[in-house]
Amino acid sequence: MNGFPIISLLTFTPLIGAVLLLLKGNKKPGSNPNQFGLGVCGIALLLGVYIAFSFDPAASALQATERFEWIPTLNLSYSVGIDGLSLLMVLLTTLLTPVSLIAAPAKLPRKHHYVALVLLLETGLIGTFTATNFFLWFLYWEICLIPAFFLIRLWGGPNRSDAAVQFFIYTFVGSAGLLLSFLALFAATGTFDFAVLAEQARSGVLTANIANNLGWADIPIKGISLILFCLAFLGVAVKVPLYPFHTWLPSTYAEAPTSITILLTGLMSKMGVYALLRLIVPIFGAQMQILATPLLALAVVTIVFSAFAAYRQEDLKRIFAYSSINHLGYCFLGVFAITSGTGLTESWQNDAGAAFNGVILQMFNHGIIAGLIFFLIARLELRSEGQRGITDFGGLRSVMPLYSTALGVALFASLGLPGLSAFIGEFLIFKGAFGLVKWAPIVSTIGLLLTAIFVLGVIQRLLTGPLNSRWKNLKDLSSEETWVVIPSLLIILIAGVAPQTLIHFINATSLQFINLAAGTP
């Protein structure tokens, strides 16, 4: 099963780049660390595309697997592999990391450190999306925190210090819950392998194992499982985030350098949804079903409140920070709707399949769209010397027509205009969820409506109206920027018009997932 280690190669390419960059240092004045970083990202992107082309969409098993004994004492191995979900996330990572590098200001103090940290983050992200056992997965998941912390702390806005610490502590506490939960599962079953744990959960062996090996006589078995689920879920709820664990996010997104916000919203929040789909649903499906109503309520609250919050913000970055919470709230909605019931009927399977496909599409599309929006905000911020209040601009359409078109399309995509990519994901989630639980999607439509209102408000106040004379000399998109904008827009259009290109990758995964979810008693 160990063929050519293409995934390891992809994972470690950015790491090697980062190490080289740090070793070389910043001694030569003429050297440009950004170009080097982009080169490394380019290699990673090519590898990612290669993996996508060699991926067999019909197979439901993990592909390109690698497995090596690592810590035999504890039965831990280095094992990686991809399915459709992993593949889309890996592609998203390799696409967005270069975007983030291009978005960064050309003159940053200690630029080589900056680029090295971004590359390190890319390694962590790819590792998270490809690891197939908890120990390795958690290693990567935690590694991501360190570069993210330093990127925010060293290059962020005026309140970066508090924001960075808040970000780190919140996510760390969440991870601690995850770790504890899986340690307990490990104590009960002796394995960290996701597939094995999922299989045990499906067949009921897991419950027996917990009952036999976690001899906590004073708590009933159902209680232990629920505690373990809540601990594990905490990690996801903080990371994505879910109301009320979201308080770290707006200040973090706002204070992080905007080029890093691209990675935070585009990729790191996806780690949370990914963890939900990969770790929690297959293993804790039964517990999620018990708690379905409160979970759905939290998802709905997240969707509606964050839309209201976004509506009230003045700072562009904060608006789209809340908007990110809102968009990922739909993913929660979809997942919780699937796990709210058991499904042996055909209509359940259809609805669940639709919702699941919608969740994955939403993850990918939100990554691209939010990435593009934050990229454009970053470039606007550079031109305006840090101004990014919604009322600071106006009429940008007349001085920056190309820029305004790009931002306009991205914003319309973000509010879910049919024909652009986000529509299909949200549509599928709502369609599926509506078939499974009526009330939650109905209430959530308030969020859809409010999103439309505040996004149109941004378009109106930023791009149209009278031109603020301060900005009459702003330059339109540079050729470097079009290199990001055009491919992103193309992806948004293609994924909007022909979503089949993406769904084709995830069909088999989706079927397998639905079978797992249906099998949980």
Add this chain to the structure above:
Amino acid sequence: MTEFSYSALLRLLVPEMILVISALVILAVDLVWARELPSTKRHTIAFSISLFGGLAAVVSLIMGVTISTEGAKWLIVGGATSSVKVGLIGLTLVSLAISIRSQFTKHLGEWYMIALLALVGMMLMASANNLLLAFVALELVSLSFYTLVAFHRSSKDAMEGALKYFLLGGVSAAFTLFGLSFVYGATHALNFTDIATQLAGSSLSPLLTVGMGAIAIGFGFKIAAVPMHLWAPDAYQTAAPPVGSLIASASKLASFYLFARIWSTALGNLSGSVGLENSDLGWVLILTVLAIGSLIIGNLAAIVQTSLKRLLAYSAVAHAGYVLIGLMANTPDGMASVIYYLLTYGLAVTGTFALISLVEETRGNDQIQSFANFHRCYPVEAFCLLIFLLSLAGIPPLAGFFGKFYLFAAALKSPSTSAAMFWLVVGAIAMSAVSLYYYLKVLKQVYVVDTQSRLQRERSDPTLKIIAILMAVGILALGCFPDLIVGDLLADLQ
């Protein structure tokens, strides 16, 4: 008592003998010949002899001897004990190396000799299989440390720190002896295995309860567990960095190993249990109390410290709390995780003390503020400090992460684990999130804060740099490939 063969016993103690001889040779050479030389040369000579002695001791440990029934009355050797001893020698040598460039004392010969004697004491602690020998070894270590803390004559507070350490240490030693004598009184045996045999099937008598409590007080003092931790911040702060490093790393390992064996081998029958509703009185309950206090107070008090040494002292209290959890597992896995944790903790702490020594020499004190701009002047050292502190915080892929991971896994896997233990682990993980805050506070100074004044290029110290790099590499290697030591340890312990 029957005829006793001292030569058989001495054969088991070859490594310790080598070190005692090295210590005496250092003293003689320094006294007779090296006194007139410049201090760098004296250091080099003394360190070379220690290094040679240490390596010879390691070789003789690896060669090993088989133990006779006669020897087993007093000592255990081989297996995990040998690994612990090698660790002790390594950590002590690193602490000695930290002192090479430092000016903290004029009495070089004495410093090396006492440090090596402390090492011998610690190795005897690791080997002791008899209450009397264990106590003698403990006292050898304690007396050496009292002296070493007071060695820092240029620091005005060193005497205060040493006196505090000495007074509290004296009281705790009295408690230990008291407790050991109660155990002897109840069982009429001194050998650990004999005690266990005597105790088999018996229940906890009031005599044993008092004895166990008194031993726990002495033990809590050695590992600086709350509420016996008050000496640690002063001793750490006032002692010279090499001494601090020795107390923080090697002494922790030896104390934990000795007491772990007293608890699990000699008093294994009296472990009792902890539950949320009803607990059986026993040492697990006592350790639970110590662990909870240490985790909370250690981590919270560390947050407000302004001196890095004091911060390390409180964080050491907290780390003692984590390790106690592993001890309570009372399984081979638990023991292996405790040893792994303390070895890698020792690497991180000695490395940090090396860098504290560097900063004290160039910037005058160990205040966290003094680390501002550190990464500009010392990029390599700053990166090593990053690794040390993140490893202490338990961030993967560093050794500290696997250490905590393995400890908690062992605790949860233990057959005696109850829901109370689960919540204890929950608390420990939550507190490790707290600990991250103060480690990040230090790293913020190192990497982020820029003092306005342009600092001139400061003197770099190649010895300390090499130590820091070696420790950092060790932490990375053991973090990525923990099986390098865990596998063998576990095999030895089972």
